[in-house]
Amino acid sequence: MTDGYLDLPVDERSREVLAARGLDLRLVPGDDDAAFDAWSQSQSRGFLESERTPSQLAAMRQRAAERRTTGVYDPRGAEPERPVGTIASWPTELSVPGGILPSWAISSVTVAPTHHRRGIARAMMEAELRTAQALGVPMASLTVTESTLYGRYGFGPAADSAAWRLDVRRAGWIGPEASGRLDFVSRDELRRLAPEVHERARPGWPGEVVVPAAEWDGLVGTRPDVTDDAAVRAVRYTAPDGVVRGLVAYRIQENREDFSRSLAEVSYLVAEDADAYAALWRFLVELDSVAELRATELSVAEPVRWMIADQRAATVTVREHHYLRILDVRAALAGRAYGGPGVLALDVTDPTGLAGGRWLLAADADGTAEVAEWTDAEAPRDAVVVHTSIADLSSMYLGSVSLATLAAAGRVRASDPAAAARVLGWHVPARLSFWY
Known part of the structure; x- marks a missing residue:
């Protein structure tokens, strides 16, 4: 489906839109180190980061090997070799309720402050969406630094x-006492084990995606261009059958005034089953000389909340994290399982014209569904009629937000919101354990 994606030409429609404004949309060749370094410096500036050092640029080139890197250039600028807009993308797999769906991951979206309000972000985003759709990828996904930007797409x-x-x-x-064993391991051993354990655990967590190969070093503390990674400590959980089923990476920040009140920060945790989960969390909760434990990118319904005696010991902050954008409604709806039986007549609007339409979804008691185009003037008598935007359908897709909630918020309209919510719901809240 996505073979040759690195070398596909840029979207012609977006290229023409930007060319009319004196700007040039083009791919950054993977074998042109100078061009990629210039792109990287623009990306860093866009995220308010420092200029990259030569060693950092070399590491970034390695990490970007599987990414399709695109820039927008201003030939009349003071530095025409540096893009004023950046974006990167690659094909991945998204865990969804009951299955796996191909997806198009998007990252590194920046526009130079000197070139705001010239349509650069829209042209880059729409180019990515049309490219993914042309490749037959039914979903696009991203994590964001600014939450208000992407609904428009x-x-x-x-x-x-x-x-x-x-x-x-x-x-x-x-909580329970696991029957396996815990052992400290080196960061290199953690790096070796993590991809396999993550991939075994990932299908059970809607919202997770394949971790890009080059991102692992940042997650587990083995990036050669990061000097403080030596502080990362790694522990593995081995089940009684001898299989490693859980891993955690954390670092300690000592309290120099009172060493018994140090801080532990978790950078990565993966557990394939309940025993591994309990063992790793118990280890963290009972760390010696630690008064506070911090962890991010967790599920909003972590079982560990019910494994501690005092739930008020936990201060939990929730925010949106993983954004989805359906590109093929039929393929996306047919690619997931459902929380209950029912028939939905979906009237989907899409201001970009990419994925609107009317669809009938008939879910069985076993969670499978048939999806067909809805062409009749009236919906079937047993169908719940749902009017939704493509953005809100994308939000509901993993089952984390109830259609009834969005109906109460005035975001969607449904003839029976509760019945529709039961169909689209799922028993495992969606999560994503890292940024990309």
Whole structure:
């Protein structure tokens, strides 16, 4: 489906729109180090980061090997070799209720402040969406630094993340005792094990995607261009059958005034089953000389909340995290399982014209569904009629936000919101355990 994506030409429609404004949309060749370094410096500036050092640029080139990198250039600018807009993309797999769906991951979206309000962001985003749709990819996805920007392109927040601050002295472990064993391992060993364990665990968590190969070093503390990664400590959980089913990476920030009140920060945790989950969290909650534990990119419904004696020991902050954008309604709806039986007549609007239409979704009691175009003037008598935008349908897609909630908020209209919510719901809240 996506073979040769790195070398596809840029979207011609967006290229022409920008050319009419004196700007040039073009790919950054993977073998042109100078062009990529210039792109990287523009990306760093766009995210308010420092100029990259030569070693950091070399590491970024390595990490970007699987990404389709695009820039917008101003030939009349003081630095025409540096893009005034950046974006990157690659094909991935998205875990969805009951299955896996191909998706188009988008990242590194920046526009130079000197070139705001010239249509650069819209042209880049629409180019990516049309490219993915032309490749037959039914979904696009991204994580965002600014939450108000992407609804205009049809994206909706579909998976929230929770950040925990846990007073471990107050928490008190009351959860189960796992039957496997815990061992410290090197960061290199963690780097070797993490992709396999993550891929085994990922299908059970709607909203997760394949971690790009080059992103692992940042997650587990083995990036050669980051000097403080030596502080990362790694622990593995091995089940009684000898299989490693859980991993955690964390670092300690010592409290110089009172060493017994140090801070532990979790940078990565993956658990394939309940035993691994309980073992790793108990280890963290009972760390010696630690008064506070912090962890981010967690599920909004972490079981560990019910494994501690005092839930008020946890201060939990929730925000939207993973945004989805359906590009093929029929393929996306047919690609997931459903929380209950029912027939939905979906009237979907899409201001970009990419994925609007009317669709009939008939879900069985076993969670499977048939999806067909809705061409009749009237919906079937047993159908719940739902009027929704593509952004709100994308938000509901993983089952984390109820259609009834969006109906109460005035975002969607349905003849029976509760019945529609039961069909589209799912028993596992969506999550994404990292940024990309």
